[in-house]
Amino acid sequence: MKYIDEYRDGDLARSIAARIASEAIASRHYKFMEFCGGHTHAISRYGIADLLPSNVEMVHGPGCPVCVLPIGRIDDAIRLAMRPGVTLCTYADLMRVPASGGANLLKAKAAGADIRMIYSSMDAVLIAEAEPARHVVFFAIGFETTTPSTALSIGLARRKQLTNFSVFCNHVLTPVAIRAILGTANLPNGKNILVDGFIGPAHVSTVIGTAPYVELAAEFTKPVVVAGFEPLDVVQAILILIRQVNEGRSDVENQYIRAVTAEGNLIAQRAIAEIFELRDMFEWRGLGDLPASALRLRAAYAQFDAEQRFEIITAPAADNPACECGDVLRGLKKPAECKLFGTVCSPETPMGSCMVSPEGACAAHWTYGRFRDKAKAGAIRAAA
């Protein structure tokens, strides 16, 4: 497929891998965090770890929107969906995210809640228009990538003068999360991870541009290389990061020039700003309460705000005490280091959100990479 195959070319990958191997200084260790679940997915799906020398290590970041959503918000969504007359529209990867007491949206649907899986937030508006007797709530989640489409959907609902459509807004902001990873101030247990640099977000950066990372890179002296989600993008970004580390630089560089500019997508930014404003505080799974880290609807759009319409007050809900999604999301632990991984927690019966979304670090490692946990597997591949 044109414009896809070019970025998955095995020969090119091997030549970049050879350069990584020759430029990485043998006596030192390189630890880079890929912020986005999309990168985590690509690294696992294409087996990128096999192309890297042993002293270049990738750790997974918190950039999976499903994973950072706290349990209390899923509880809220289930309660909303169970209300008579309410139709909850959601992206499919939220369906199996565990809520309190072993509940999830899939089970709520089976129990009679009207929950519909949609591909686009616009579909929720169309459902509301077609079914005026239902109140349609769109369960909006995601970083800056999905926020513009939620904003446009609210705009559309307003133009159509719909009174039976609202949004349960859980949109969060990327730069705040990166700062939380780099600084220790807001981490629940004060633990922090030492990384040598970041692979910066792909799709998020198409919206916000590379400018928001400049201050972060300078303040914490960590290089950030914004990269696309194709596997060649990732290996090239790793090479650029190694060069920055070797040269003692901490710049923001843009590998994803085919889609990302410094200033980002101004139309999308305006659409977001028109409808949303900052929340004072929002809870992130794994990162705790982060000030000014999430969005809510402006007062002018209150009629489309499900939280106001249904007077939702999120109650704090504890994760399974043995679940280490929090440490995994901060890059402090690898998925296989969690006691639950592969024992009681698997994609069929996820205990934590990192095992649910295909972008979650645990699900990606389980689905694509767990054979590496056994040394024997290497021998199998070599023998076959």
Added chain:
Amino acid sequence: MTSPRLRTRKLDIRSGLIDLSHGAGGRASSQLIDEIFRAAFDNPFLDQGNDQAAFDVPAGRMAMSTDSYVIWPLFFPGGDIGSLAVHGTINDLAMAGARPLHLAASYILEEGFPLADLQRIAVSMGRAASAAGVAIVTGDTKVVERGKADGVFITTTGIGIVPAGLDLSGNRARPGDHVILSGSIGDHGVAVMSTRSSMGFETEILSDSAALHGLVAEMVEAAGPSLRLLRDPTRGGLAATLNEIAQQSRCGFLIDESKIPVRPDVVAACELLGLDPLNVANEGKLVAVIDPSATDALLAVMRAHPLGRQASFIGKVTDDDQYFVQMTTSFGGGRIVDWLAGEQLPRIC
């Protein structure tokens, strides 16, 4: 009792709808069976009008299989629920190396279902069965109230004759065996997906729905006892099929992504929808596990058959006590090919 004159008014197939009387066992039921199913399936067993078909069977082993079809939409590019219900059950028999003999078909119809659609489905079933050399010899029809079903559900059951000396079974893969795939993957699932209005994309991809027993007969002829097992990668796709075999045979697999044929438009649709072609359903493809000594002969006969033109050697069976299906990606790294957790596409068969 039955007056011939009462039967003279034919079903209004153009605008008529299924109503509860069509499933009540009375005259309306009988008329529905006569004018739609008997007309479409046309064979002496049905003409006898009995509640069962009785027939002679040759000596030896028989294979039997049953499958229910709830696909939505009922009509999709390259097929419909009727042809699928015939091909699917024939293929389940063929994966034992069996020559399919007879099918039974059961229908659960929803009140209000258009007779025109039912006739179109029945005609398609009759054609598919006749092309495959199989007769639909008995069946059943039930009608449920509106809202208690979704148009039509079909269950087909088939029996077939297994050639003497042939023993194909999912537990027979051995480390070192070769894995052959008969053609491109993902066509059926993507074709069905493309018809869903909410998807909003158009393709020229047709479902690969086809009866595979002809291809299988030639494979058995060419490879004989070297053939360990056959499996058609339907729901869950190639990934599920290989994982099932790994569990049954207590082995692993190592396959090569670059050897697996996928149509460019299927790749494109999967990219768009966030799917992996390895998990997408097929209805006219098979996986063969074979002793390596017979690989060349098997590939030659498969590639000479219209349903096996793109047959490809995709990998090997490995010794693996964790039963992992591993894949060398075209990018050069390794990964697991896992079962899919939950549903990727609702109701594709």
